[in-house]
Amino acid sequence: MKAAIHHGRSGLDGLRVGEMNMEEPGPGEIRVRLKTAGLNHRDLFIMKGRSSLDPPLILGSDGAGIIDAVGEGVDGWAVGSDVIILPTIGWNKTEEVPYVPQILGGPTNGTFAETVVIPAKNVFSKPEYLSWEEAGVLPLSALTAYRALFTRGKLQAGEHVLIPGIGGGVATYAMLMAQAVGAVVSVTSRNETKLEESRRFSVHRALSSSGNWNEDLKGEKVDVILDSIGPATFSKYLDVIKPNGRIVSFGASSGDSVEVSLRALFYPQLSWIGTSMGSREEFGDMLRFMEEHAIRPLIDRIYPLNETAEAFRRMTAGEQFGNIGLDLTFSCT
C-alpha cells in the first residue's frame, strides 16, 4: 500500500511517499481503510527527533475511514463501518496519565497510508454530520483543545479566554468550543490576515502579537490563557490575566524554557496548568460536544497523499487557518 514514510534522515528531508506492507489485524484489532487524515505539528516534531538509524515509520495521528478487516475477539465492529480514530494509545481513563502519551504515527505506524491497523477500542463511529475531510482532520487537535479548555482549564460560560497564535488546529477548535459554551474569546496573531479571518468568527478582540495587549484589550483582563507559544509571549500573559486566572500550556512553539517570577505567580493566585493530548473518555465526550453544538472543523486545505511534503511546508510556514489534511482515497480502487 502507499504511505507517507519517514526514514533515513532527520526532519522533513526524511519524508517520502512509498510502499509499505499492508498488515492484517491481530486479536482485538481492526484495519481501517482510510479516507482522510490530518497534519499536526507533532508530526514535524517526531520527524525532527528521529535519526537516520530509526526504522521506517508511517506518520500521522489523525484519520477517518471504513473498517475493512476485523481481528479475532473484536465485538461490536463490522467490516464496512465508518469510523473516526482515537489518536492516543493506552490511555483509558482521565486519571491514568502516561508520562508521555503514546500516539499513532510515532512510535507505532500512523494514518498517512491506505490502511492502518489499530486496537478496536481506538475507533469511534464517525459522526454523520461531518464530511470525510472534516472527520479526518479532527482527532488529535480537537481532543487537545477539549481537554485543555474543559478538563484542565475548567472554562466556564461568561469567562474570557485568550488564545494566542490563532490559526492552527488546536487554537481554531478552542475558539469554536469556547464560544459554544458561552465564553468570551479573544485571539492574537502575528499575521493580519489571520486576525481578519478570526474576526469573521466574531471573536471579542483580535490582537497583534507584537502590540500592547493591555491597551488593545482596553484594560479588560482574561480568566484563561491557552498557551502553545511559550517564551515569546509568556511575559505578556501576566499583564492581561486576572487574579485567580489560569494559564493552560500544551505547546512550546517559540522554545521550551520560560523564566517565571514566583511572586508574580502566587500573589495573584495564578495557576499554570500543563496538558497534552487526551484520554479515550475525553475523545468520546469531545465528539458528543462537537455534534451537540454543531461545530465543524475549519479546513484550510486538503492535499493528495503524494503531496504530503508540500502540505507540511504550508504548515511550517504557518500560513494556515484551520486544519491541513490529506486525501487518501486516490488509491482506493
Place this chain on the structure above:
Amino acid sequence: MKAAIHHGRSGLDGLRVGEMNMEEPGPGEIRVRLKTAGLNHRDLFIMKGRSSLDPPLILGSDGAGIIDAVGEGVDGWAVGSDVIILPTIGWNKTEEVPYVPQILGGPTNGTFAETVVIPAKNVFSKPEYLSWEEAGVLPLSALTAYRALFTRGKLQAGEHVLIPGIGGGVATYAMLMAQAVGAVVSVTSRNETKLEESRRFSVHRALSSSGNWNEDLKGEKVDVILDSIGPATFSKYLDVIKPNGRIVSFGASSGDSVEVSLRALFYPQLSWIGTSMGSREEFGDMLRFMEEHAIRPLIDRIYPLNETAEAFRRMTAGEQFGNIGLDLTFSCT
C-alpha cells in the same frame, strides 16, 4: 501603649519597642487587648521593603486577645469576648482575590502592641481548646497552609504530599493538617535536627535537602509538593512528582525567579498553582478543621514584646521548629 514599631530605617535595624497612641474603635470596629501574637516571614519582608521615609508602622499579622472596646453599629461582639484575629483585610469570599491581599501589620498597624483596632468582622471567637500562646501564633500561617493544601492543592486522603523546608509555621501546620485528612506526608530540611524532630510526628520520609530525593524516597513519587523555597529546590520537584501532580507555591525563600521547561510541565500534565494567605471563609473553615482534628500549633518559643528583635533573629537564622510568638500581657495592668 507599648508596641514593636518599624520606622526610620529599612530592615530589622528599623525595629524598636516604643510608645504609640492607643486608638478608639470607629463605626463597625472593635479594639482587642492582645494576649499574644505570632511572628511571620512576612514581617521581615515588610521591614525590608520599607524606606526611611515611610511613617511608623506597628508590625504583626497574627494575634489573639480580649475585646476591650466596641465601636458604633457593631453587632454580636461585647467587651470581654475572647477572640482570634483574621489577618487578611478586604477579602471576604474565596473568589474575591485581591492582587496582593492586604493584611494587618502593613499597610495598617498590626498586632505587636498592647491593643489593635480592626473591623469587627475580622475577629472570630477564640477556640477554647487552644491556649493563648497557641491562638496568637495561629492565624496567618495556618490560614496559608489550609488554603494551599485544600482550596488550591485539592489534597485528598491517601495522596502523598512533600513539604520541603520543614520547620517554619506554614510547613508545620501543613504537615499536621495533611496527616489529619489521611494523606502521606514526607518532608525535607537542610537541618538534621529538624528532620529528627519531624520523625517524631511520624512523617513517611524525612529527606536531606541536598540528597538524592528519588533514592531517598525509594522510587515513590508524590502527588503534591508544597513549595515555599523556589529556585534552590525547584528542579528536584520534577524528579519526584507523579504525572498529573500539583506543585503549590506560596513562598520564594531562595529567590523569586525559576526557569521552567514547558515540556517538563505539560507532557506529565503537571499543575503549578500559586497561593497566598486566604479569605475570611477559609479562616472560619480552618478553625473548625483544626478543632475537629484537635490540631495544636507547635510553639517554638515565646518572647516578651521588648525582645521582638531577638525573636526575629531566631527566625532569620531558620532555627525554629514551629511558631515563634510574642507575649503581650506584661503590659496589661
